[in-house]
Amino acid sequence: MAFKEFQQTANHRFKFGLFMLYKLPxxxxxxxxxxxxxxxxxVVSVPFKWLSQNPFRSIYFACQAxxxxxxxxVLALGHIHGRKPAVSMLVTSIKAEFVKKATERIYFTCEDGETMQQCIASAIASGEGKTFTATSTGRTKGGEVVSTFTVEWSFKAKAHAVNQ
Structure with a gap:
């Protein structure tokens, strides 16, 4: 139920746009x-445009990241939304492999939502921090792989919430 609530907000272009402007300018x-x-x-996209390009006329690696x-x-946020106890999340590692020059809009897809949700549930049940490595693959509109990122997340039930 909480994920659906988060999903509704995330899919609202104006609300999520304001969130991004405020938290991820x-x-x-x-x-x-x-x-x-x-x-x-x-699925998240990044365009090839002046603000996202590098001197080599491709999408800058940091924009892809x-x-x-x-x-x-965003999957992690959805799965921790409304949790009791509250759960903190933090990126602990990120790795990338660049396969092809990114010269058009790239679509990054992460399909690890179910196993991420299990990791978060395990962190809540144990009261201990758990790490989860998610994979995001960047592809062109035609499906050609441009880059692959692995992002390690740490999840932990907030201490003050566990003791209540």
Whole structure:
């Protein structure tokens, strides 16, 4: 139920756009946008434009990283939304592999929502921090792989909430 509530807000372009402008201004101005979200997967895109390019006329690696991290992070946010006890989340590692020059809009997809949800449930049940490695693959509109990112997240039930 809580995920559906988060999903409704995330799919509202204006509300989520304000959230990004306030919390993730760099991603907002570079054009990083949430395209779809479900309990299982999320898709985030980044365009090739002046604010996202590097001197080599392709999408700057940091802009790709923002989109890749967001595709994993928005799933995490959805799965911790409304949890009792509250759960903290933090990126602990990020790795990337660049396969092809990114010269058009790239779509980053993370399909690890179900296993991420299990990890979060385990962190709540144990009261201990748990790590989860999510994969986000960046593809062109035609489906050609441009880059792959692995983002390691740490989840932990907030201490003050566990003791209540």
């Amino acid at each position: 760099s991603a907002f101005f570079c054009g990083v946008r949430l395209r779809s979200i479900s309990e299982k997967a999320a 923002m989109a890749a991290e967001m595709s994993t992070g």
